[in-house]
Amino acid sequence: MKSLAELEQIRKQTLERINLRKEDKADLTRIVVGMATCGIAAGARPVMHAFMDEVNKRQLQHVTISQTGCIGMCRLEPMVDVITPDGNKVTYVHVKPEMVSRIVAEHVVNGRPVEEYTIGAAEDR
């Protein structure tokens, strides 16, 4: 493994950041990626990576990324739910890594869901 000493550095930086975050837990936005057999086969892993990358690049403090299993609409995978602090959930379907920066910029940061990527738009087509 790469040097564990580097982790000590990461630990210090992260602890400072976490303390900032703890103060306002109510502001948390959750990004949930479907990662069952169907999601993985459709390309969910690079999507998950793209979200991680984008959140890291923008240094977003109030965002958590997690996974869920299959929710039963395998034909629409990869699927991603974005749950904003107000409790609203928007489901994006057929998500590709190229779509991620727009979802983060417009929805996670600015609070406007990207309508054309949502499940509503896909079902209307």
Add this chain to the structure above:
Amino acid sequence: MRDISLHLSDIVQNSITAGAARVDIGFRLDDRKVLTVSVQDDGCGMSRELLERVRSPFTTTRTTRKVGLGIPLLMQNAQLSGGDVRIDSTVGVGTKIEATFHTDSIDCLPVGDLAETMATLVLTNPDRPDFSLSCVSPEGEMQFATDEIRAALSGVSLAEPEVYQWILSSLREEIEPILGGIMK
């Protein structure tokens, strides 16, 4: 599935569902170009009866529907290359699944982005289980273990973005020289 790493993401999920506290993953490429991918866990294990029908696409422990394709798809791809899948399991002890791939077969899948798969597994399961990865080939070997990382981070979650990036880049660097020839 487009590569072996994607199968790994999928199969490891079974270990997590089985409540494993440790999942040990191995990639071993021998000098006859046979790749053995193993996943060993200390989850709840399977009864003999379940073990007998676990290869069927119509076997699943889910209650919401009647199909489970993880193991059947892995078997299909292993067998296409001339390899196979072996599963050993004991209730209360754990399960070991081993897939072999003949990497010189035209039908063999590439390994794919193993570093990203491992980093994603750790990111999405930061508290439990502990993962280890060992890659061995005639070119050399590497080891990776989250229990050491967890100890070094003492209290900082493995899901923090900086930790994810560190794990990803260190795995990329170390896996490439060992399995580089069969990754794409």
